[in-house]
Amino acid sequence: MVGLSAEADKSAWPLLPSERNWGAWRLGIALGTAAAATWCYIIGEFAGYYLNFFQASTALTAGCMIGMLLAFLAAGPICARFGIDSIASTKPQFGARGWVIPAAMQLISIVGWNSLLLIFGAKSATQLMITLGVMPAGMGARELVPASTLIVCALIYLTLLRGATGVTKMSNILVAHVPIGCWMLYLLITRRWPELRLAQPVLAGPDKLWNYTTGVEIGITATMSWWPYIGAMIRMAPNARTVVVPVMLGMGAATALLSLIGIAGILVLKSSDPSEWLRSVGGPTYAIIALVFVSAANFGTAITGIYSSAIGLRNFAAVERMSWSTLLLITIAPVALVGALIPELFFARFGAFLAFLGVAFAPLCGIQIADYFLLRRRVIDIRAIYGRDPAKPYRSIGGFNPAALLALGLGCAIYLKLLNPLTYASSGPYRFLTASLPAATCAAGCYLIVTRLIGTRSADS
């Protein structure tokens, strides 16, 4: 019998059922805290450019739930069953060395998005300090944002020294921002309902179906990009049965709900950020509440992101035995450096790259779903995921599975052919199918066909 290890939640090794003690509520709170951040307003803002409030709400919520389903079906069953993280779950598909590709996607995505969130959060915190009179009004963002970012990074580091316990302790406090977000939405809807009901989206095209599909696509992409996060969280729960409802409601529905703030904000007040518009709706007290809300929301998401990223890095042999505090430093350092040295440059340039990186999660989900449910029929060799024996399964060809690489490339190409994630220029059957769903389906089909053709599956098992 294996004894409990206090360090288990700080490694990428599979967690034992006895160590996986997060119940449905605890997991739901942690996932909800992670999901609710500044990007919810941006997601809502984009939907509000193309659809009125009612249609944007239904399309975006539907898209969020569909995307969450796909992200969960990709990594969730393996992570929940074996107590492993999202990156370890890709070894059966990408190979004993090929998993570094999804690992790189995870690292760049999480570090990139968390840098953006922390800079956003630092700006809100700076504005809050000035509003409260803690800092002199004359000081500008140029001086304060780097300092605020470093302070927030230090707080995240101290919180995460306790591993998953730090995540859940902080989530229990920060989850308060979710009802505050609902209150802000209620405030906006009740005080501005006549304007909101009649507000017209500024970028809506003549094709109503295209507009509606775009609302769905924004939701799918938003929640599918939770893929890097969910593994490290749901492995703390004892089984897949416990995690389904918290994932779908705590992460999928919470993202949709808080995105409604962005939709309402952009349609009525031409700004999706509540820290900007709440002052005009409710005065300075409300503005302070909004600033606290935004700071807390981004802080909670960044904690989960850095934790997930650190666990993902543990899959590399070079850091497998590194102390947790050192690994945390390595994971946070890029975020701290970006926030301290080049926050404005990063804002201007890196967002576009992250938008393109996001398209890769749809094919990745398609590949994992096809592999687990159709190809391997839920038979996974947990020993082979961690073993380094060249003769063992998941070695594929030189450690890389060409079927997965081809499928990932094809899926990305199909997505970009159907929709440019920056300009929203579309082509082909996008208006009927979205871009994410064909990309995921084609990647899954390509993976299955190529695997049959080259016999990788038979070779690795």
Place this chain on the structure above:
Amino acid sequence: MTDTRPDGELPPELELRVEAIERDDRAGDLTRASWFWLLLFGVVTPAALLLWGWWA
């Protein structure tokens, strides 16, 4: 840090963990109830919302 373990050999604690999970690796799998909630929240609810938003 260089990994000096022979190929195929897992560190002792990892070996024990893998053995423990291998003994009952289906215990944490999706159940019928899990599939019900997944279909409800991931398929039925989005379909209903899409129809409602389009036709209302």
